[in-house]
Amino acid sequence: MAEHNELKQKMYEWTEKYANRAGYRLNPDKEALDYVLDGLVVKLEKFGRRYCPCRIVTGIEEEDKKIVCPCIYHKEEVERDGNCHCELFFKSN
C-alpha cells in the first residue's frame, strides 16, 4: 500500500505538470481526481504502463498504445466536452 500511495503521489505530480504544460487544469473535485489517479496507478501496477483507467486494455499493442495517458483522444474530448473521458483533465477557462 505504501508503494501504491507513493506511485499515486508521483502520478499526481505528473498529471499536474502535464496539465500546466497543456493549458488544462485537473478535476477540481478532489474526490473524483483521487479516484482517477487511483485508477491510473492500478493500471500501471497491473500492466506496467499508464493505461487509461476508464478504457479497456485489449492486449493488442497497436491499440493499447493509444490509451496510454494522456491518450490520443483527450485533446478532442477536452475541446468538445470540456474534459477528457475520465474527467482527469479539464479545460482551464
Ligand code: SF4
Ligand atoms: S481519458 Fe483522460 S485519464 Fe483517460 S487516458 Fe485519456 S487523458 Fe488520460
